[in-house]
Amino acid sequence: MTSTTRALRGRLLSFRDDPREAGSAAYDFIEDGLVEIADGTITAVGEASDLLARLPDGTAVDHYPDALILPGFIDTHIHYPQTQVIASYGAQLLDWLERYALVEEQRFSDPEHCAAVARFFIDELLRNGTTTAAVYCTVHPQSVEAFFAESHRRNTRMVAGKVLMDRDAPAGLSDCPESAYVQSSALIGQWHGKGRQLYCVTPRFAVTSTEAQLEAAGTLLKEHPDCYMQTHLSENRREIETVRALFPWAESYTGVYERFGLLGPRSLFGHCIHLEEGERRLLCESGSVAAFCPTSNLFIGSGLFDLAKARNGASPIRVGMATDVGGGTSYSLLRTLAEAYKVLQLQDQNLPALEAFYMITLGNARALGLEDRIGSLAPGREADITVLDARATPAMAHRFERVETLEEELFLLMTLGDDRAVRATYVAGAPAHQRDA
Ligand code: GUN
Ligand code: ZN
Numbered sequence: 036m037t038s039t040t041r042a043l044r045g046r047l048l049s050f051r052d053d054p055r056e057a058g059s060a061a062y063d064f065i066e067d068g069l070v071e072i073a074d075g076t077i078t079a080v081g082e083a084s085d086l087l088a089r090l091p092d093g094t095a096v097d098h099y100p101d102a103l104i105l106p107g108f109i110d111t112h113i114h115y116p117q118t119q120v121i122a123s124y125g126a127q128l129l130d131w132l133e134r135y136a137l138v139e140e141q142r143f144s145d146p147e148h149c150a151a152v153a154r155f156f157i158d159e160l161l162r163n164g165t166t167t168a169a170v171y172c173t174v175h176p177q178s179v180e181a182f183f184a185e186s187h188r189r190n191t192r193m194v195a196g197k198v199l200m201d202r203d204a205p206a207g208l209s210d211c212p213e214s215a216y217v218q219s220s221a222l223i224g225q226w227h228g229k230g231r232q233l234y235c236v237t238p239r240f241a242v243t244s245t246e247a248q249l250e251a252a253g254t255l256l257k258e259h260p261d262c263y264m265q266t267h268l269s270e271n272r273r274e275i276e277t278v279r280a281l282f283p284w285a286e287s288y289t290g291v292y293e294r295f296g297l298l299g300p301r302s303l304f305g306h307c308i309h310l311e312e313g314e315r316r317l318l319c320e321s322g323s324v325a326a327f328c329p330t331s332n333l334f335i336g337s338g339l340f341d342l343a344k345a346r347n348g349a350s351p352i353r354v355g356m357a358t359d360v361g362g363g364t365s366y367s368l369l370r371t372l373a374e375a376y377k378v379l380q381l382q383d384q385n386l387p388a389l390e391a392f393y394m395i396t397l398g399n400a401r402a403l404g405l406e407d408r409i410g411s412l413a414p415g416r417e418a419d420i421t422v423l424d425a426r427a428t429p430a431m432a433h434r435f436e437r438v439e440t441l442e443e444e445l446f447l448l449m450t451l452g453d454d455r456a457v458r459a460t461y462v463a464g465a466p467a468h469q470r471d472a
Pocket of ligand 1: 128136240267270331335362
């Protein structure tokens with residue numbers, strides 16, 4: 036028998052499906068609801084009036100009468116070694132990497148630096164209501180070790196891996212096909228499935244890996260089919276030209292990854308902005324996921340992600356929403372939704388608020404194939420929960436006076452909200468952030 040340790044009471048919002056497909060049947064909203072939690076897992080969800088009376092004696096009830104209680108947010112693409120790269124001025128992708136990202140990442144040879152940044156990074160995610168992320172570490176195994184150790188200590192569900200780079204990278208950030216394979220294998224053995232940690236084979240992108248290294252990545256995935264794969268794809272024109280020159284035999288950039296067995300339903304491709312039709316077909320047929328990173332795409336000047344084409348084109352592609360810090364400019368998935376909305380406006384597309392909140396909860400859980408564990412408030416799900424306050428700032432409170440519907444409240448949250456709108460975050464049922472503490 037499990038013991039109920041906690042309950043959260045307030046205005047509950049959770050998705051069952053994509054609002055584009057299921058309309059108002061896509062979500063459950065309970066004005067005065069209760070989420071019951073035992074041993075880190077949600078055990079009941081319903082009307083507070085029904086559930087309160089049968090809570091075991093002594094159950095702590097955290098009551099947020101005005102707030103919205105949602106599943107914890109999920110980020111499908113972020114770099115933990117780039118917390119001191121974010122907000123670096125004046126460069127597009129390849130120069131930005133050389134001048135900023137690849138300089139900073141060299142500091143992660145020092146395990147103490149890794150540990151300190153991992154601590155900061157997870158704190159910052161939780162302050163922003165993000166409880167799960169797909170995370171790039173650096174080429175140093177100690178960076179992965181430090182990240183998973185910190186995540187395991189916090190009991191957060193994270194997907195992460197060692198970056199593989201064996202060409203055109205600074206000496207301090209270069210491995211080789213053999214060390215990529217040996218070190219990744221060891222990290223998989225140590226961390227994949229330990230507590231809530233999941234491993235992701237992480238070749239940075241085709242520009243910085245030789246064919247032998249991409250082949251090693253494919254071998255790792257064949258040997259560990261339940262691990263993830265993440266890389267970058269078709270973010271920037273110069274990047275694409277470079278890949279063409281490095282892999283002249285390939286039909287396309289995506290074709291390079293396909294050749295080495297890196298496509299599939301557990302494969303996450305950051306950006307996917309300038310795809311050709313044949314590449315869309317490869318991603319579609321393999322069930323691969325494109326990570327839409329709007330703040331990064333605007334900040335680095337990479338281009339506008341075509342969400343309508345990804346979804347409704349001849350070859351529909353699964354899409355995740357992501358921050359891509361430190362190319363991205365915010366840890367907040369609320370801020371990310373605001374920029375996604377603008378990227379789509381520039382292309383005559385829209386992003387309804389219910390759809391947006393679906394994307395950063397159940398949608399991203401589905402993108403990671405984790406929808407049976409996270410992404411919704413339902414019995415049996417892990418109790419990762421975010422509590423939002425749509426009156427977090429004077430401007431938000433002022434605007435809220437005109438809000439009449441749930442959709443308007445959500446749109447206010449995604450347009451003006453940031454970490455200040457995150458009232459509390461719970462990880463596996465335990466308080467992990469309290470804004471007003
Ligand atoms: N492409 C290869 N590496 C990176 C990175 O660190 N950030 C972004 N935005 N794109 C990349
Ligand atoms: Zn990235």
